[in-house]
Amino acid sequence: MSLSPTHFDGESLITPELLAQHGPLAIEMGRTSDDPVTDILATLSIFEVLFQNRSDTAHVLTEMVVYINRERKRLGHGTWKAISPILRQHSICAILHQDPFTDWSFRKPRGYSGDAHLLDYIYLHPNVEKSVSGASALGQRLYAYSKDVSSSVAVRERRDLLAKLVDETAAQVGPETEILTLAAGHLREAEKSEAFRDGGIKRWVALDQDPFSVAVINQQFGGTAVEPLDGSVKGYLADAYELGQFDLVYAAGLYDYLPRAVAIKLTRKCLQSLKPGGTFLFANFAEDMIDDAFRETFMNWELLLRSEADMWDIINMSVDRNKVQADVYTGENGVVIYGKIQLRV
Ligand SMILES: C[S@@+](CC[C@H](N)C(=O)[O-])C[C@H]1O[C@@H](n2cnc3c(N)ncnc32)[C@H](O)[C@@H]1O
Numbered sequence: 001m002s003l004s005p006t007h008f009d010g011e012s013l014i015t016p017e018l019l020a021q022h023g024p025l026a027i028e029m030g031r032t033s034d035d036p037v038t039d040i041l042a043t044l045s046i047f048e049v050l051f052q053n054r055s056d057t058a059h060v061l062t063e064m065v066v067y068i069n070r071e072r073k074r075l076g077h078g079t080w081k082a083i084s085p086i087l088r089q090h091s092i093c094a095i096l097h098q099d100p101f102t103d104w105s106f107r108k109p110r111g112y113s114g115d116a117h118l119l120d121y122i123y124l125h126p127n128v129e130k131s132v133s134g135a136s137a138l139g140q141r142l143y144a145y146s147k148d149v150s151s152s153v154a155v156r157e158r159r160d161l162l163a164k165l166v167d168e169t170a171a172q173v174g175p176e177t178e179i180l181t182l183a184a185g186h187l188r189e190a191e192k193s194e195a196f197r198d199g200g201i202k203r204w205v206a207l208d209q210d211p212f213s214v215a216v217i218n219q220q221f222g223g224t225a226v227e228p229l230d231g232s233v234k235g236y237l238a239d240a241y242e243l244g245q246f247d248l249v250y251a252a253g254l255y256d257y258l259p260r261a262v263a264i265k266l267t268r269k270c271l272q273s274l275k276p277g278g279t280f281l282f283a284n285f286a287e288d289m290i291d292d293a294f295r296e297t298f299m300n301w302e303l304l305l306r307s308e309a310d311m312w313d314i315i316n317m318s319v320d321r322n323k324v325q326a327d328v329y330t331g332e333n334g335v336v337i338y339g340k341i342q343l344r345v
Pocket of ligand 1: 182183233
């Protein structure tokens with residue numbers, strides 16, 4: 001059933017700033033203007049009223065996510081990018097940002113998109129429990145949706161698949177296993193790895209450019225096989241850290257920010273860091289994510305989505321396929337794609 005905007009009161013439309021920027025909006029029920037921005041702002045006002053008046057928040061948000069996605073498709077990405085700053089000034093944002101996950105993403109307290117604390121909202125980690133329980137009732141209902149949207153489910157699965165890959169590597173290689181995680185964030189997959197828990201890993205280098213995240217890793221895993229490294233992809237590419245060779249190198253939540261040329265350069269470098277028979281894995285969000293336009297617009301979180309062909313392109317440009325075994329596959333709901341390259345022994 002589609003939600004009909006029966007509660008629209010024609011008053012809670014836009015902010016004074018928007019009016020100043022965009023001129024007065026002639027919005028009436030059942031009437032559309034010639035200006036797509038005006039129409040979208042009017043529709044956002046309808047959603048705003050629905051959020052305020054209905055308790056089925058997840059239903060309203062689902063409708064809104066689908067609507068935003070459809071409108072971006074209709075107008076094209078370039079136009080959408082241009083109008084996004086206007087949409088972000090709509091008073092509906094005060095509602096959407098009651099969700100602590102959306103709010104953190106939008107505010108970017110660490111100064112960049114997609115930091116490890118943000119991912120903790122997806123992982124339902126105790127680290128964010130206080131912020132979730134302190135949110136308004138509406139904010140908690142919004143979070144109940146956003147934590148279980150398909151991309152969040154796929155990221156939790158990604159963490160579990162990484163832990164499984166670590167365990168499989170340790171089972172094959174034995175106690176000498178050495179692992180390198182690029183853009184490690186809080187290294188939450190270590191909490192899920194049985195091999196790590198059982199002392200089956202010799203060295204696990206966790207590199208990240210965010211000193212706050214490196215400090216979190218240090219606090220949780222200091223004195224174990226994990227070696228937190230405050231470092232950047234740039235430094236890694238420039239051989240700044242003398243890391244040695246690894247049985248497994250992987251990157252999740254990194255390639256989504258890398259343009260093609262850097263992705264290829266980094267893949268080549270990661271392959272050079274492998275011991276014979278070693279494995280490199282990189283993950284990327286897939287195209288056609290249903291919540292992509294919503295995330296980009298109202299969470300201010302842009303990602304570089306890739307197709308399976310894009311993943312193969314990175315692999316083919318990085319290595320002679322005769323020298324490796326390579327595979328590209330998706331997780332269960334298709335939202336995250338994986339590229340896996342294993343060197344022959
Ligand atoms: C989306 S989080 C992913 C964290 C973790 N891999 C996970 O899957 O939960 C992205 C991480 O990449 C790190 N990062 C981004 N660009 C980086 C760079 N150029 N060098 C090193 N780390 C980087 C950020 O600091 C952040 O911790």
